[in-house]
Amino acid sequence: MTLYTQKDKNIRKTWFLMALFLVIIVALGWFLSYYYKSPQILYVAVIFSLAMNFISFWYSDKIVLALNHARAVKFEENPELYRIVENLCITVGLAMPKIYIIPEMAPNAFATGRNSKNAAVAVTQGLLQKLDRSELEGVISHELSHIGNRDILIQTIVVVLVGLVAIASDMFLRMRFLGIGRGRDNDRDSGQLGAILMLIGLVFIILSPIIAQLIQLAISRKREFLADASGVLLTRYPEGLARALEKISSDPIPMRYASNATAHLYIANPFKGKQKTSWLVKLFMTHPSIEERIKILREMSV
Numbered sequence: 001m002t003l004y005t006q007k008d009k010n011i012r013k014t015w016f017l018m019a020l021f022l023v024i025i026v027a028l029g030w031f032l033s034y035y036y037k038s039p040q041i042l043y044v045a046v047i048f049s050l051a052m053n054f055i056s057f058w059y060s061d062k063i064v065l066a067l068n069h070a071r072a073v074k075f076e077e078n079p080e081l082y083r084i085v086e087n088l089c090i091t092v093g094l095a096m097p098k099i100y101i102i103p104e105m106a107p108n109a110f111a112t113g114r115n116s117k118n119a120a121v122a123v124t125q126g127l128l129q130k131l132d133r134s135e136l137e138g139v140i141s142h143e144l145s146h147i148g149n150r151d152i153l154i155q156t157i158v159v160v161l162v163g164l165v166a167i168a169s170d171m172f173l174r175m176r177f178l179g180i181g182r183g184r185d186n187d188r189d190s191g192q193l194g195a196i197l198m199l200i201g202l203v204f205i206i207l208s209p210i211i212a213q214l215i216q217l218a219i220s221r222k223r224e225f226l227a228d229a230s231g232v233l234l235t236r237y238p239e240g241l242a243r244a245l246e247k248i249s250s251d252p253i254p255m256r257y258a259s260n261a262t263a264h265l266y267i268a269n270p271f272k273g274k275q276k277t278s279w280l281v282k283l284f285m286t287h288p289s290i291e292e293r294i295k296i297l298r299e300m301s302v
Helices: 003-036 040-067 079-092 125-130 133-148 151-178 182-188 192-235 238-250 279-283 290-301
Strands: 098-102 109-113 119-124
Touching: 003 040, 040 109, 040 119, 079 098, 079 133, 079 192, 098 125, 109 133, 109 151, 119 125, 119 133, 125 133, 133 151, 133 192, 133 238, 151 192, 192 238, 192 290, 238 290
Parallel strands: 098 119
Antiparallel strands: 109 119
16 A cells, blocks of 8 residues: 555545544434424534534634744744745645744644645744754654645544534533423433433433544544655655654653643644553544654664
């Protein structure tokens, strides 16, 4: 299987998972409508999901950059960084993205935006100070691969859908505990079929946010491997990215502005001390093992 075949396969899987998210949201809306005998709930859920998708499509990059305190940088401020990004963009055939610097001494980077013509690459101050040119090229090529592979928009949409599922589930559980809507329990739940539907619905409400989160993280991990391979294809120097990942993962300085909402965007886990842990915690991690990524990169050099 070639890199391009794997890319197409991952994109198809992602669209399938996104369709699955939509099914989950519709199912949640239907169940809540059935439980409260109010079809308006389903209509509101659909309208709300469309509105959130619109906001995420047009404004997600600005929101993400603001959350991380990123500042736009001009050519005059850092000509070396600008030339590295420009040269790699020319090589891969991408439009020049906007460049941002994050005031963090922990080395890291991410890409965001809705498409290749409206993309941004953000790097921390620590990344610029602690990596040499070949390592920095490896990181930038990885982030440009996320743009070229159309990861940035898909990841944002998935994040929004995960949030919708979690919000709907939380609202229902809170209403249940507060006793809202219990007045018609006898009419609604009469009979064995009603009891079975209610049990299935409650289990679904509780488990759906967990399932949604697992799907989100699975997409993130798969795309990190693909971006590594695509970046190496661009620079033709796997060792540069491998050394960069070693420096990023071993750096002891924690990130001040990283959050669970944006952690999956970074090239490496921004939360220090969580790289090596139990299999259960790894199941919910946004990034694959750094050791595994480095091992694969160095096998490319052989």
